[in-house]
Amino acid sequence: xxxxxxxxxxxxxxxxxxxxxxxxxxxxxxxxxxxxxxxxxxxxxxxxxxxxxxxxxxxxxxxxxxxxxxxxxxxxxxxxxxxxxxxxxxxxxxxxxxxxxxxxxxxxxxxxxxxxxxxxxxxxxxxxxxxxxxxxxxxxxxxxxxxxxxxxxxxxxxxxxxxxxxxxxxxxxxxxxxxxxxxxxxxxxxxxxxxxxxxxxxxxxxxxxxxxxxxxxxxxxxxxxxxxxxxxxxxxxxxxxxxxxxxxxxxxxxxxxxxxxxxxxxxxxxxxxxxxxxxxxxxxxxxxxxxxxxxxxxxxxxxxxxxxxxxxxxxxxxxxxxxxxxxxxxxxxxxxxxxxxxxxxxxxxxxxxxxxxxxxxx
Numbered sequence: 001x002x003x004x005x006x007x008x009x010x011x012x013x014x015x016x017x018x019x020x021x022x023x024x025x026x027x028x029x030x031x032x033x034x035x036x037x038x039x040x041x042x043x044x045x046x047x048x049x050x051x052x053x054x055x056x057x058x059x060x061x062x063x064x065x066x067x068x069x070x071x072x073x074x075x076x077x078x079x080x081x082x083x084x085x086x087x088x089x090x091x092x093x094x095x096x097x098x099x100x101x102x103x104x105x106x107x108x109x110x111x112x113x114x115x116x117x118x119x120x121x122x123x124x125x126x127x128x129x130x131x132x133x134x135x136x137x138x139x140x141x142x143x144x145x146x147x148x149x150x151x152x153x154x155x156x157x158x159x160x161x162x163x164x165x166x167x168x169x170x171x172x173x174x175x176x177x178x179x180x181x182x183x184x185x186x187x188x189x190x191x192x193x194x195x196x197x198x199x200x201x202x203x204x205x206x207x208x209x210x211x212x213x214x215x216x217x218x219x220x221x222x223x224x225x226x227x228x229x230x231x232x233x234x235x236x237x238x239x240x241x242x243x244x245x246x247x248x249x250x251x252x253x254x255x256x257x258x259x260x261x262x263x264x265x266x267x268x269x270x271x272x273x274x275x276x277x278x279x280x281x282x283x284x285x286x287x288x289x290x291x292x293x294x295x296x297x298x299x300x301x302x303x304x305x306x307x308x309x310x311x312x313x314x315x316x317x318x319x320x321x322x323x324x325x326x327x328x329x330x331x332x333x334x335x336x337x338x339x340x341x342x343x344x345x346x347x348x349x350x351x352x353x354x355x356x357x358x359x360x361x362x
Contacts, residue, residue, distance in 0.1 A: 004102065006167030007254040007334030008037050008269045010292075014164065022102070026093040030156065036291040036337035040109065040158040041121070041140065044091030049073040049152075053087050053120075054141055061124040062089070063272040064143045077155040081220055084146045089122070092140040093156070096123075096132060098164075102130035103289025106162045107271070107288045113309045114357035116148040116214060116253040119160050132162070136269045145310075146254050149234065150220040157223050161289060163269070170330040171268075174328060178276060179265070183296075185330065186260040187303055196327030199306055202259035203321035205240030206354040213238055221359055248312035255290035256310055257320055257354040264294040266340055270330045272306060292333060293340025305353050327345060 004013055010033050017023045026044060048070040056065050066089060073079045074088070082088055087106035098104065106121035107130065122130035125139045128331065132140075142160055144153075153159070169180065173193040179185060185197055192198035201284045203210045212235040221229060233254070238246065248254065264270045295304035308325060 002098075004166055005170050005308050005334040007165070007332045008013050009102075009164040009166065009227040010333055010335050011036050012338050014039050017164070022097055022099060024095040024097065027156075030158075033158070033340065034283060035161065036293060036339055036341055037333065038163045038291065039094070041106065041142065041162055042093040043076055043142070043153055043155055043157045043159065043252045044093050045075070045077050045155050047076050047080060047082075047088050047090035047144075048072070048089050049074065050089050053145070055122065055126055055129065055191055056124060057127060058125050061141070062122055071251065074158075076153065076155045079152055080082055081130065081150055081152050082144055082146050083150050084148060086145065088144045090141055090142050090144060090153075092121075094162075095139045096298055098132065098135050098284065100135045102164055102166050103134045104136075104162050104164050104173045106130045106132070106160050109159060109161050110289075110307070111223070111357040111359065112159045114255060114307065115151065115157065115223070115359070116146070116309065116311070117151055117223075118145040118147055119143060120216075121162065123159055148214045148216065149218055152222040156225070159223065165331075166334065171330045171332065179330065181267070183263060183265045185265075186202040186328070187263075188260045191260075192324065194327070196329040198324045199262075200259045200322050200327055201238070201271070201319055201325045202257050202305070203307060203319070204259075205245045208238045208240055208258065209237050209354060210246065211238045211254050211354065212356060214253040214255075223359070226358050227361045231361050234360070245318060248310060248317045248319060250312050250314055250316060252312065252349055254308075254310040255354070255356060256308040258306040258308060258325075260305070261295060262290065262328065263296045264290045264292055264330075264341070265296055266292045266336050267333050268292060268330050269333060270294070270328050272330065273327045283313045290328070290338050291341035296340070307355055 014034050049072050050069045054065050106118045120142045120143045176193050218234050272288040
């Protein structure tokens with residue numbers, strides 16, 4: 001296998017990994033499956049409703065655990081509805097045979113997170129979700145748990161994505177500050193650098209709205225249909241009432257937006273921390289990847305807000321305009337991607353402000 005440079009591996013290397021067998025595919029790559037710094041993962045033919053979420057542990061494979069925990073098998077080739085409150089484990093079309101020195105990490109796609117569909121990738125003998133160890137060889141599986149809306153999926157549906165890393169990729173706070181001085185990573189008067197760049201919530205209003213609250217007991221959403229649904233049937237708009245504050249109710253799911261416009265330079269990628277106990281007992285992001293070029297002028301952007309997928313935990317929690325809710329971690333690319341997010345790609349969220357997932361019209 002050809003050598004690879006330290007950093008997040010770009011689209012050209014992902015194509016090479018497929019050609020060289022480090023990434024195996026049950027079917028040829030789909031259009032747009034290879035992103036600037038990640039690979040979309042596709043559901044395979046079978047899915048299992050399971051009693052509970054699990055990790056296989058050092059001595060077992062995922063199939064070993066499914067033999068004990070699966071309630072029934074679901075054929076995804078015909079399409080299947082995954083119900084809220086249930087846990088499913090599906091085969092993925094992609095498998096890995098990583099060379100030594102290469103590891104990977106997965107995250108839900110942006111559109112998956114904005115539907116409040118919780119996903120995590122699992123490998124054989126894993127002790128952690130979403131992380132693939134250096135040199136791993138074997139199949140990939142995905143845990144799926146719709147939290148608010150029932151969803152229709154099928155073989156080939158893309159709910160998650162994976163990145164490949166070599167060496168130390170993460171920028172420390174000093175490097176972040178230097179990069180910000182050159183590139184303006186976030187449009188903030190005095191950005192905070194502490195294990196990443198601080199991101200705050202905007203509750204001042206976007207055309208009179210501060211966000212959306214998900215409705216319950218709705219119709220299902222086909223994850224492969226774009227612009228097919230009316231937002232009013234699934235979401236309750238939250239008007240800006242001048243208070244610049246709101247209470248997050250436990251068990252509710254919200255779509256909000258960051259106060260800062262985010263820029264990801266072409267030679268870097270970013271990731272949002274999904275939960276930061278230092279700023280409150282709530283999750284602010286399910287889908288954490290920001291590709292090179294997101295919001296950046298090199299890809300035709302002028303900054304893009306980070307959409308926040310917010311779910312409070314056990315207690316009501318008040319958040320206020322400008323309150324820090326999460327942090328962006330930046331990582332160095334091994335090489336500049338051949339394509340940047342938003343530059344010639346069918347990128348749904350370049351230049352976004354407060355925006356629902358691509359499934360909703362308008």
